[in-house]
Amino acid sequence: MRNQKSRAQECKVDPHIDLIPGMPHDVAVDCLARVPHLSFRSMRGVCRGWRAAPVAPDFALARADAGANEDLVYLLQFGLPKDDADASALEEGAALPAGRQAYGLSVYNVTTGEWRRERAAPPVPMFAQCAAVGGRLAVLGGWDTKTFEPVADVHVLDAATGVWRRGAPMRSARSFFACAEAGGKIYVAGGHDKNKNALKTAEEYDAGADEWSPLPDMSEERDECDGMATVAGDRFLAISGYRTGRQGGFERDAEWFDPKARVWRRLERVRAPPSAAHVVVRGRVWCIEGTAMIEYRGERREWREVGPAPPGLKAGTARAVAVGGGERVVVTGAIASGGHALWVFDVKTKIWTVVRPPPQFGGFVFSVGSVRV
Numbered sequence: 001m002r003n004q005k006s007r008a009q010e011c012k013v014d015p016h017i018d019l020i021p022g023m024p025h026d027v028a029v030d031c032l033a034r035v036p037h038l039s040f041r042s043m044r045g046v047c048r049g050w051r052a053a054p055v056a057p058d059f060a061l062a063r064a065d066a067g068a069n070e071d072l073v074y075l076l077q078f079g080l081p082k083d084d085a086d087a088s089a090l091e092e093g094a095a096l097p098a099g100r101q102a103y104g105l106s107v108y109n110v111t112t113g114e115w116r117r118e119r120a121a122p123p124v125p126m127f128a129q130c131a132a133v134g135g136r137l138a139v140l141g142g143w144d145t146k147t148f149e150p151v152a153d154v155h156v157l158d159a160a161t162g163v164w165r166r167g168a169p170m171r172s173a174r175s176f177f178a179c180a181e182a183g184g185k186i187y188v189a190g191g192h193d194k195n196k197n198a199l200k201t202a203e204e205y206d207a208g209a210d211e212w213s214p215l216p217d218m219s220e221e222r223d224e225c226d227g228m229a230t231v232a233g234d235r236f237l238a239i240s241g242y243r244t245g246r247q248g249g250f251e252r253d254a255e256w257f258d259p260k261a262r263v264w265r266r267l268e269r270v271r272a273p274p275s276a277a278h279v280v281v282r283g284r285v286w287c288i289e290g291t292a293m294i295e296y297r298g299e300r301r302e303w304r305e306v307g308p309a310p311p312g313l314k315a316g317t318a319r320a321v322a323v324g325g326g327e328r329v330v331v332t333g334a335i336a337s338g339g340h341a342l343w344v345f346d347v348k349t350k351i352w353t354v355v356r357p358p359p360q361f362g363g364f365v366f367s368v369g370s371v372r373v
Contacts, residue, residue, distance in 0.1 A: 019049045026062075029053065033062035037070045037373050038114065041162045054160040055135075063373075070111040071323040072159065072371050073330050074137050076130055079363025080104045080117065105130075105139065106361050110323055110330060110344060115361050120164055122155050129367040133181040133207050135159045137369050138167065140188065140205075141174055149194045150175040156207060159371045168210050171203050178227025178241070179367075183234040183259055189215070190222035190241050198223035198244040202257070202264075204236075218255050218264050228280045234259060237267075237285065239278055277318035277333075281347060282326040288318050293345075307350045310343035312336055321368040332365040340364060 019028035032053050035043050044051045053059050063069055080102045103126050105118040121139070128142030137157045144151050152174075154167035170188060177191025177199070189202035198221035205212050222241025239254040254267045276289035285296040286306065294303040310318070310331050317333040329345040340362050342355040 019053065026058075029056075029058055029062050030066060033059055033066050034068045036112070037072065037109070037159075038112075038116075040160065040373075044161065055158070069372050070109055071328075072373060073108045073110055073321060073323060074118070074130055074132070074369045074371070075106045075108065075332060075361075075365045076103070076124065076128055076139070076367040077106055077361070077363045077365040078103050080106065081360050103127075103145075103366075108330075108342060108355075108357070108361075110328065113355070115358055117360075118157070120162060121157070122164060122166070125151050125153060127175050127366060128153075129177070129179045130369040131179050131181050131186045132369040132371045133184060133186055135371060135373060136207050137371055138186055138205065138207060140179060140186075141170060141177060141191070143175055149173070150192070154205070156210075159373050167205075167207070168212055170205075171212050171214060172199070172201055174199060176224045178222065178225040178236075178238040180227040180236060182236040182257075187215075187227065187236040187257065189218060189227060189236070189238045189257075190225045192223045192244075196244075197221075198242065202238075215257060216263060219266060220251070220253075220255070222251075222255075224250075226278045228278055228285065237280075239285075277320045277331065279320035279322055279329055281322050281329060286320075286329070288313075288320055288331055289315060307345065308352065310345070310352055311354065312341070313343065317364070319365050319368045321370045323370045324372065330368070330370070332368060334364070 019025065019032060040054050044054060082102050104124050105121045107116050107118055124139060125142030126145050128139050130137055130139050135158060137159060139155045142151060143149065150173040152169040152172060154169055155164055156167045157164050174191035174193060178189045180187060186205040186207060187202065190199050192198050200218040200221045202215040202218060203212050204215055218238060221243040222238055225241030226239040228237050235256050237254055237256045240250045240252065242249045242251060252269055255264045256267060257264055276287045279286050287294050288309060291309050292305045293307045293309055295306045296303055312335050314334040314336045318331050319333065320329060320331045322329050327347055329347065331343045333340065335341050342357060344353045344355060
């Protein structure tokens with residue numbers, strides 16, 4: 001609650017403070033709204049008015065009106081260098097030993113093409129996952145790097161301010177679970193506990209109130225299931241997964257949570273090929289696998305092709321996220337010929353753009369989330 005009050009107070013820009021001396025308030029806001037996101041932290045250090053500007057509602061509106069929004073893709077990935085010296089060594093073509101590599105958070109700016117390490121991030125548990133809600137990114141669960149047991153840890157980044165806070169922990173420690181934002185809340189479901197038992201429990205997180213609430217159990221245990229929002233973004237969908245007694249035996253069904261009735265409802269034959277990546281684009285479930293991207297038509301219980309698969313993508317390695325309100329889809333994964341890459345799909349033109357990350361950002365990506373600022 002303290003974090004919520006603090007941010008609410010920060011959002012209020014004092015009308016008696018000139019953001020830029022001698023300039024009308026709305027014009028000053030329009031000027032500041034064009035500052036690149038990478039400079040937000042520096043801008044907030046100038047004065048009290050500029051500190052409050054990035055989180056004020058009129059700033060966000062002015063940024064959108066000016067066409068200055070930037071789409072940030074956050075990547076939880078392996079193989080990151082532990083320090084600047086290691087990063088320099090990678091850039092020069094040197095190979096780092098396993099002890100000098102870390103699992104951490106990287107950022108790819110789809111708008112500008114810039115890559116960077118989220119250096120202010122707290123230590124990230126191995127196999128932690130991320131999900132975005134509004135301008136916040138939550139990093140959840142994963143394995144303790146010393147005990148290799150699941151944790152319930154939650155850390156939340158305010159993308160506009162660059163400030164991290166520790167969130168209320170999940171009600172259950174879990175890893176390899178379904179995770180996504182739907183209807184303004186973050187949902188987690190399934191995964192497994194410290195004894196490798198598959199789970200059918202689920203819970204929802206209100207990032208603004210920093211509170212977790214339990215949900216009814218799913219009908220099936222679902223370890224390593226995919227999570228996403230669908231149907232106008234207000235329903236959470238847990239796709240596939242496997243039961244404790246069927247390690248690696250992925251199911252082809254799914255369950256979605258009905259927020260009004262507070263019950264889970266089953267969907268049969270939703271999963272496409274095993275190890276496929278799923279993403280929701282404008283309310284439709286897309287699957288990236290094989291040679292094409294396919295879309296699930298819920299009313300007909302069938303799939304149809306909507307575009308080609310990322311060129312050169314190695315099957316079973318993809319992670320995907322929609323950006324810009326569904327204007328583009330970003331896919332990360334291994335290249336069949338070696339290495340890793342990132343692909344950006346323009347939904348309107350159906351054209352893929354291949355992005356080869358710098359060497360220090362070339363590790364395998366386990367989870368992705370996107371924020372527009």
